[in-house]
Amino acid sequence: MRDFSYSRASSIEEARKAALQAGAMMLAGGTTLLDLAKCGVGEPDQVIDISHIIGLDAISIDERAATIGALAKMSAVADHPAVLAAFPAVAQSLSLAASQQLRNMATIGGNLLQRTRCPYFRDPATFAACNKREPGSGCSALGGVTRNHAVLGTSEHCIATYPGDLATALVAFDAVVDLGGRSVSVEDFFLAPGDTPDRETVITPGEMIVGVSLPTSAAARNSTYLKVRDRQSYEFAAASAAVGLELEADGKTVRDVRVALGGVATKPWRAREVEQALIGKALTDETVTAAARLSMNGAVAQPASSGGNHYKIELAPRVVARALRTLGGLA
Amino acid sequence: MARTIHLDLDINGKTHGLDVEPRVTLLDALREHLALTGTKKGCDQGQCGACTCHVDGERVLSCLTLAAQVEGRQVTTIEGIAGDDGTLHVVQRAFLEHDAFQCGYCTPGQIMSAVACIREGHAGSDAEIREYMSGNLCRCGAYISIVAAVRDAAATLGAGQKAEAA
Numbered sequence: 001m002r003d004f005s006y007s008r009a010s011s012i013e014e015a016r017k018a019a020l021q022a023g024a025m026m027l028a029g030g031t032t033l034l035d036l037a038k039c040g041v042g043e044p045d046q047v048i049d050i051s052h053i054i055g056l057d058a059i060s061i062d063e064r065a066a067t068i069g070a071l072a073k074m075s076a077v078a079d080h081p082a083v084l085a086a087f088p089a090v091a092q093s094l095s096l097a098a099s100q101q102l103r104n105m106a107t108i109g110g111n112l113l114q115r116t117r118c119p120y121f122r123d124p125a126t127f128a129a130c131n132k133r134e135p136g137s138g139c140s141a142l143g144g145v146t147r148n149h150a151v152l153g154t155s156e157h158c159i160a161t162y163p164g165d166l167a168t169a170l171v172a173f174d175a176v177v178d179l180g181g182r183s184v185s186v187e188d189f190f191l192a193p194g195d196t197p198d199r200e201t202v203i204t205p206g207e208m209i210v211g212v213s214l215p216t217s218a219a220a221r222n223s224t225y226l227k228v229r230d231r232q233s234y235e236f237a238a239a240s241a242a243v244g245l246e247l248e249a250d251g252k253t254v255r256d257v258r259v260a261l262g263g264v265a266t267k268p269w270r271a272r273e274v275e276q277a278l279i280g281k282a283l284t285d286e287t288v289t290a291a292a293r294l295s296m297n298g299a300v301a302q303p304a305s306s307g308g309n310h311y312k313i314e315l316a317p318r319v320v321a322r323a324l325r326t327l328g329g330l331a
Numbered sequence: 332m333a334r335t336i337h338l339d340l341d342i343n344g345k346t347h348g349l350d351v352e353p354r355v356t357l358l359d360a361l362r363e364h365l366a367l368t369g370t371k372k373g374c375d376q377g378q379c380g381a382c383t384c385h386v387d388g389e390r391v392l393s394c395l396t397l398a399a400q401v402e403g404r405q406v407t408t409i410e411g412i413a414g415d416d417g418t419l420h421v422v423q424r425a426f427l428e429h430d431a432f433q434c435g436y437c438t439p440g441q442i443m444s445a446v447a448c449i450r451e452g453h454a455g456s457d458a459e460i461r462e463y464m465s466g467n468l469c470r471c472g473a474y475i476s477i478v479a480a481v482r483d484a485a486a487t488l489g490a491g492q493k494a495e496a497a
Contacts, residue, residue: 001354003352003353003354004353005334006399027397030395030396030397031377031392034356034377034394034395034396034397035377038376049399051400099380099466100390100444100447100451100453101380101383101391101392101444101466102392104391105391233461233465234465
């Protein structure tokens with residue numbers, strides 16, 4: 001790890017100003033920054049420690065919305081009784097992510113900004129080509145081992161999966177990222193790779209995530225986060241779904257439904273076609289199965305010859321369907 | 332010559348002054364600068380849990396924490412959990428009684444994680460212990476005995492708390 005200078009910011013303004021300097025990076029929990037500095041992907045000249053800014057870890061919730069400060073720890077949000085009650089899928093997405101040690105360190109703002117776990121991206125010493133690290137250098141994952149790469153939102157320049165669970169839950173429930181001077185929906189905050197996989201979010205130099213706000217809804221109250229992975233704990237998703245469901249008074253017709261996918265796409269992926277197919281319909285095994293399949297519209301798998309990722313196209317709709325059945329009492 | 336910064340770190344109730352490069356992690360500060368080698372370096376990238384310490388009472392990974400970040404916070408390491416007279420912590424005793432290790436390299440991290448796991452209230456069942464201890468890998472595979480030790484220590488500490496409350 002290359003050396004850097006270290007300074008503490010005592011206010012948001014101070015942090016944003018310091019972050020404008022060349023080679024500056026903000027440090028909150030440190031779990032992403034130090035990890036990437038050690039593997040040679042992130043090489044800050046100056047580290048601006050924002051973790052001591054007072055009050056930026058507050059969590060507040062009323063009948064209209066929850067507001068979570070950027071420095072709130074993953075563990076604090078996961079265990080917050082009011083968040084658990086109003087947004088169970090959000091709390092679960094956090095408690096099913098990482099380990100308790102990491103959840104005690106990592107912040108909500110930093111969690112959203114975590115980088116892909118693509119092994120080619122994370123190993124510059126072995127793989128020089130990576131359009132995310134070096135625009136125009138190529139993609140080492142294409143033709144490589146792609147079991148954990150994305151099937152949705154990919155481009156010819158990048159197939160790296162967005163690894164986070166929290167953002168998947170947030171995008172399902174129309175959460176908004178507060179950047180201080182402006183607010184952006186979580187859905188618009190993240191960018192698909194397209195021609196510029198090095199640009200992962202709309203955040204610009206000198207901006208920082210100040211917090212996240214989440215509007216309450218009946219679907220958010222009746223929600224779940226289902227995460228399927230290669231080992232039972234402490235692992236990224238092979239496929240995950242954040243699902244929320246509100247039924248009409250008859251107990252079977254869908255009034256509102258939210259579906260977002262993790263582990264299969266280049267950004268947190270809202271599956272609106274699934275939602276549209278179910279609204280106004282009776283929730284049955286058949287309607288759920290048929291709608292869940294729509295989540296893979298446009299999916300592109302990598303060739304099986306390279307240990308491909310076609311299994312995700314089978315797996316993800318099953319994860320969506322199982323989550324919907326559980327919420328709708330069909331399981 | 333590399334730039335150094337002066338830090339005063341509160342570790343196990345004592346203040347330690349040291350001059351280090353800003354990039355020095357808490358783990359390296361403990362092991363290489365303060366001769367507190369009970370905290371182990373396993374993967375050094377946040378995947379194994381061997382370096383688990385407590386900061387302000389919460390378990391964290393010292394390999395992904397800068398020493399500079401914890402100035403002003405209270406750090407507790409494996410050297411700091413036994414009594415002043417050397418009496419072992421309940422969790423340390425339970426690991427001995429259940430033979431919850433083979434090579435022992437992951438053990439300090441396991442114990443620091445277990446102490447916090449019990450304190451958090453996440454040791455209510457074997458399934459919960461496994462989930463909340465999943466950040467600590469044991470390549471010898473002593474998991475069955477580790478779960479037994481945590482379960483036993485949680486029961487002992489729980490009984491102690493009830494006795495105090497009564």
